Amino acid sequence: MIGKTVYLNGKFLPQEEATVSILDRGFMLGDGVYELIPVYRRIPFRLNEHLRRLQHSLDGIRLPNPMRDSEWRQVITQVINLHESDNQSVYLQVTRGAAPRDHAFPKTVSPTVLVMSNPLNSPDPLQIENGICVVSSQDLRWGRCDLKTIGLLPNVLAKQKAVEAGCVECILFREGVLTEGAASNIFVVKDDVILAPVKDHRMLPGITYDLVIELARADNIPVVVRDIAESEARTADELWLTSSSREVQAIVELDGLPVGSGVPGPFYRRMYTLYQNFKQTLTGQS
Numbered sequence: 086m087i088g089k090t091v092y093l094n095g096k097f098l099p100q101e102e103a104t105v106s107i108l109d110r111g112f113m114l115g116d117g118v119y120e121l122i123p124v125y126r127r128i129p130f131r132l133n134e135h136l137r138r139l140q141h142s143l144d145g146i147r148l149p150n151p152m153r154d155s156e157w158r159q160v161i162t163q164v165i166n167l168h169e170s171d172n173q174s175v176y177l178q179v180t181r182g183a184a185p186r187d188h189a190f191p192k193t194v195s196p197t198v199l200v201m202s203n204p205l206n207s208p209d210p211l212q213i214e215n216g217i218c219v220v221s222s223q224d225l226r227w228g229r230c231d232l233k234t235i236g237l238l239p240n241v242l243a244k245q246k247a248v249e250a251g252c253v254e255c256i257l258f259r260e261g262v263l264t265e266g267a268a269s270n271i272f273v274v275k276d277d278v279i280l281a282p283v284k285d286h287r288m289l290p291g292i293t294y295d296l297v298i299e300l301a302r303a304d305n306i307p308v309v310v311r312d313i314a315e316s317e318a319r320t321a322d323e324l325w326l327t328s329s330s331r332e333v334q335a336i337v338e339l340d341g342l343p344v345g346s347g348v349p350g351p352f353y354r355r356m357y358t359l360y361q362n363f364k365q366t367l368t369g370q371s
């Protein structure tokens with residue numbers, strides 16, 4: 086069966102037939118978590134890391150993992166095989182399930198488990214070459230941004246602000262410190278050192294963030310992980326954005342002002358090549 090088939094609660098169904106109750110706690114309360122996994126040449130990229138982060142998110146909201154890692158792997162592979170594209174973006178979501186509306190956990194409830202896939206939108210070559218522009222906002226999110234929860238309203242509003250300014254992302258500052266983007270992590274380059282925000286409750290531990298640090302260190306580029314002041318982000322030599330779908334991109338404009346020299350910098354170019362080489366060795370695809 087080739088087409089828009091999704092996995093929902095143990096069944097593979099056409100997307101139109103895959104429905105959940107209006108009482109689902111994901112719909113009612115945003116009580117759930119998700120993951121997005123890029124797939125290159127039909128191979129999920131860094132799947133173990135995504136499954137580890139899923140477990141962290143589930144633990145954080147006290148929702149038992151409905152499947153073992155081997156079962157997740159099997160379902161994800163089946164969903165990938167039901168789609169034509171070689172490069173895909175697998176989305177999975179687990180909510181606490183459907184129960185009469187009440188904030189407290191229901192006594193008996195089965196979680197809702199969804200896995201679906203879409204063709205992967207590769208990063209725009211013009212943006213890779215010329216860089217991207219971002220705006221900024223105060224980070225108004227809750228205190229557990231390390232959990233990949235489906236309640237994304239502040240991220241939605243931040244991203245919309247970027248779109249309305251003709252930009253692609255909104256970067257966030259909390260109490261004068263750089264946290265991350267609405268849907269990405271942010272790096273600073275200053276005086277030939279890569280600065281990375283601390284991976285704590287203030288940001289999502291990005292799978293791409295970890296990989297970028299790993300690749301930089303393996304290539305002997307100095308990386309310092311520490312709080313980054315807003316003023317440092319605004320006077321950076323280079324700013325980068327990372328995410329599973331955008332990979333690594335150079336930010337060349339922040340709030341209408343040029344970042345560094347206003348064009349993608351040498352450290353970005355080096356990291357871009359390291360990232361593509363890594364993908365190539367793992368999946369045969371750049």
Ligand SMILES: Cc1ncc(COP(=O)(O)O)c(C=O)c1O
Binds near residue numbers: 240266289291
């Ligand atoms: C808030 C936020 N931070 C960071 C990221 C980047 O994470 P990853 O590299 O795992 O895609 C995302 C990805 O969607 C995100 O939503």
